[in-house]
Amino acid sequence: MKKSRDRKPKRGSVAPAGSGKNLIRGRFARARLPEVEAFTASLPFDRRLFRHDILGSIAHARMLAKVGLLTPAELGAIISGLEQIRVEIESGSFKFDIADEDIHLAIERRLIAIAGAPGLKLHTARSRNDQVALDLRLFLRDEIAAVIELIEHLRRSLIAVAKRHVETIMPGYTHMQRAQPITLAHHLLAYIEMLSRDRERFEQTAARMSVMPLGAGALAATTLPLDRRMVARELGFKSVTANSLDAVADRDFAVDFLSASALTAVHLSRMCEEIILWTTAEFGFALLPDEFSTGSSMMPQKKNPDLLELIRGKTGRVIGDLVAMLTVLKGLPLAYNSDLQEDKERVFDALDTLKPALDLTAKFWPALIFEPARMKAAAGGFALATDLAEYLVSRGMAFREAHEIVGAIVREAIGAGKSLEDLSVADLRRHSTTFGDDASNLLRAENSVAARTIEGGPAPSTVRRRLKELERR
Numbered sequence: 395m396k397k398s399r400d401r402k403p404k405r406g407s408v409a410p411a412g413s414g415k416n417l418i419r420g421r422f423a424r425a426r427l428p429e430v431e432a433f434t435a436s437l438p439f440d441r442r443l444f445r446h447d448i449l450g451s452i453a454h455a456r457m458l459a460k461v462g463l464l465t466p467a468e469l470g471a472i473i474s475g476l477e478q479i480r481v482e483i484e485s486g487s488f489k490f491d492i493a494d495e496d497i498h499l500a501i502e503r504r505l506i507a508i509a510g511a512p513g514l515k516l517h518t519a520r521s522r523n524d525q526v527a528l529d530l531r532l533f534l535r536d537e538i539a540a541v542i543e544l545i546e547h548l549r550r551s552l553i554a555v556a557k558r559h560v561e562t563i564m565p566g567y568t569h570m571q572r573a574q575p576i577t578l579a580h581h582l583l584a585y586i587e588m589l590s591r592d593r594e595r596f597e598q599t600a601a602r603m604s605v606m607p608l609g610a611g612a613l614a615a616t617t618l619p620l621d622r623r624m625v626a627r628e629l630g631f632k633s634v635t636a637n638s639l640d641a642v643a644d645r646d647f648a649v650d651f652l653s654a655s656a657l658t659a660v661h662l663s664r665m666c667e668e669i670i671l672w673t674t675a676e677f678g679f680a681l682l683p684d685e686f687s688t689g690s691s692m693m694p695q696k697k698n699p700d701l702l703e704l705i706r707g708k709t710g711r712v713i714g715d716l717v718a719m720l721t722v723l724k725g726l727p728l729a730y731n732s733d734l735q736e737d738k739e740r741v742f743d744a745l746d747t748l749k750p751a752l753d754l755t756a757k758f759w760p761a762l763i764f765e766p767a768r769m770k771a772a773a774g775g776f777a778l779a780t781d782l783a784e785y786l787v788s789r790g791m792a793f794r795e796a797h798e799i800v801g802a803i804v805r806e807a808i809g810a811g812k813s814l815e816d817l818s819v820a821d822l823r824r825h826s827t828t829f830g831d832d833a834s835n836l837l838r839a840e841n842s843v844a845a846r847t848i849e850g851g852p853a854p855s856t857v858r859r860r861l862k863e864l865e866r867r
């Protein structure tokens with residue numbers, strides 16, 4: 395018969411000391427209720443951190459060996475045990491047990507089973523509180539790099555489309571009313587600017603997050619002589635946390651990440667909304683590519699932009715993740731509280747929403763079929779009224795006076811059922827003799843756009859220069 399310590403404990407009792415079942419329940423006489431176990435566990439989702447947990451543990455162990463808290467042999471056993479665990483989890487052979495609460499204890503329990511006594515030393519001067527603060531940073535560092543790569547992918551895809559449409563005239567809008575002619579490239583450059591800022595925000599998040607929390611322990615650091623800077627160096631952190639309470643209670647980096655994610659998602663949503671408008675029959679500026687479109691279960695003629703609608707719709711989730719994280723933090727006293735365990739699912743959800751949205755948007759843009767003739771047709775007419783007023787100003791007239799005169803021209807044209815292009819110079823001169831023969835040039839959208847060479851403007855020459863700058867970066 396097996397020794398009693400090897401037997402599975404009966405429900406309602408705890409296994410004897412040293413069984414490896416009760417890493418943190420030595421003080422308890424009875425086991426947790428199964429429903430409490432299930433409710434409080436983070437293992438079902440935080441197992442996603444396993445690689446980073448192992449990475450952090452190896453760095454911690456190396457440092458423990460360096461300061462004399464582990465022998466070289468113990469360190470060797472710990473490292474090979476942790477590496478074996480990584481392989482087991484990757485290959486799917488690792489047995490997860492919800493009783494382990496989280497990935498940290500799951501790995502530690504397995505390490506003790508594999509490595510024996512040295513495994514019992516790994517958690518020296520460490521708490522899951524500083525451990526999870528480290529793991530989430532290591533995880534986010536990799537994920538932020540991946541998000542930045544996806545943003546770059548989308549920027550490159552927009553730049554490529556813009557390069558083909560530097561001369562494609564379209565109306566620009568204010569208040570969703572036709573306002574002034576611009577080009578499609580100029581419009582796309584506006585998105586590229588948004589994405590450049592998004593990239594910057596993720597980079598700043600990563601830089602601010604580069605602070606190593608191990609050594610904070612549960613909240614009050616440790617009496618043992620850890621070398622925190624060594625761990626920081628090993629793991630590529632710029633510095634170490636300066637306050638042990640802050641180290642375990644801070645999730646500002648998660649908020650930074652979620653806020654950068656929410657704003658990026660909002661940018662994608664605005665983009666998608668615009669494409670949805672452009673591909674309506676009413677606008678007709680573009681056609682939906684089949685590969686990205688869905689049909690209707692009832693109406694045979696339909697081609698729907700579900701993908702774009704869902705990128706727009708899922709933005710709500712990412713904003714929700716940010717708000718949920720802020721809400722978790724707002725009432726928390728120092729230092730660690732289990733509420734903080736809620737951080738991971740918010741971060742994972744934002745990532746799992748944002749990454750495919752970025753990827754699909756990048757693939758979508760080059761596939762979109764533009765209708766330049768429809769765009770140009772919408773860009774003439776009254777959208778040129780400001781050009782007429784600026785013509786008068788360039789000949790010395792006060793802007794308000796010019797505005798009024800052109801307003802009267804517009805009123806007259808509408809009354810006569812005409813558009814501005816239908817007017818002759820003689821028609822213009824009846825309103826102001828300041829109009830010369832060259833005024834007829836004004837009534838063409840391409841001329842209007844070409845004249846806006848000012849920095850930040852839509853003139854093809856200006857846009858080409860900006861595109862070159864962006865490509866160089």
Ligand code: ARG
Nearest residue numbers: 436496522523526732734735
């Ligand atoms: N699973 C926990 C989390 O995700 C790890 C830290 C738990 N610490 C604790 N004392 N319960 O935040």
